[in-house]
Amino acid sequence: MSSAAGSSGITSQIWQRLVRQGDTNSDNNLSKAELDTLKAGFKDNADIEQIIRSFDKDGDQNLSSSELPSSPLDVEMLGPMLDWQEYGKADATTRSEDDKRVVDSLFARADVDGDGFLSKDEMEAESTLRRTRSLEGKSADSDPVYMIRPDADRDHLSPEDFLVGRRIPSDxxxxxxxxxxxxxxxxxxxxxxxxxxxxxxxxxxxxxEEQRQKSVDGVLSTPLSAAYISRLLSQLSAAVAKADPANALRSSDEGTKA
Incomplete structure (x- = not known):
C-alpha cells in the first residue's frame, strides 16, 4: 500500500505522523491491531474495522496515510450554537443557556477519558485541532472563544472553570x-x-506568510499525545459515518445485537 509522502496539506501531514507513530512493524500501514493499540484506554467508540472497510482502497485490511480522508478535522468540531446576531440580541438567561451548551459541547469532544474534567493534555489537543481548523480556513466569526477562570486548576478543569466569549464579526x-x-x-x-x-x-x-508558516510549524511539531490521537481517531470515525450513514447505522445495529 502506498503512502502519502507527496501530500502537502496540514491535515495530510498530521495523518502521516499518526501512521508513522502507530506503525509498530514499519510497513507504512496501520493494521487493525495497531489502530486498536492507538485507541486503547479511551472512551471514543470508533469502530476500527468499519474505518478500515470504508477507507481501505486496495482491500488489504490495513490503512495507510494515502487512504485517509483529506480533512476530517472539521467534522462536528464545535457543536451547535446560536449565530452571532441571535446571541447578541438574546437576554441574559438565553445567553447563559447557550454558554452552557457550548461548554458541554467542548467537554463532549475534548474529555477523551470521560472523567468529567479536562487535563492539560486534553486542552492541548483541543487547541491544536482548533488551530488546524483555522489554518485550513474553516474557522468563522461565530466560533466561540474559551476563557479559563484565573483561579482554576489547569490540570483539572471543570465546566464551571470556563467562560465563553464571542468574536465580533469584522463587518x-x-x-x-x-x-x-x-x-x-x-x-x-x-x-x-x-x-x-x-x-x-x-x-x-x-x-x-511568515506568521502562517510559524503557526503551521507549531501545529506539526505538537506531540501526538494520547488525547490527541484519541481525538483524531474519533474524528476519523465521524468522517466514516458522515460519508456512509447507512453503513454506520448497520455497524451500530450489529454492535447492539452482539
Missing part, C-alpha cells in the same frame, strides 16, 4: 478610514512608530 467593527484621522494624531502615531523602529528592542514584524 460590525467601525474602523475609521486613515484619511479621517486628525493630522496631529497621524503625526503622533508616525513619530511613535519611528522611535520604536530605532529602539534596540525592535524586531521586524513577520509577514502574513
Amino acid at each position: 460590525r467593527l467601525k474602523i475609521i478610514p486613515p484619511e479621517k484621522v486628525p493630522a496631529e494624531v497621524r503625526e503622533a502615531i508616525q513619530k511613535a512608530a519611528e522611535e520604536w523602529k530605532s529602539s534596540p528592542d525592535y524586531q521586524k514584524p513577520l509577514t502574513a
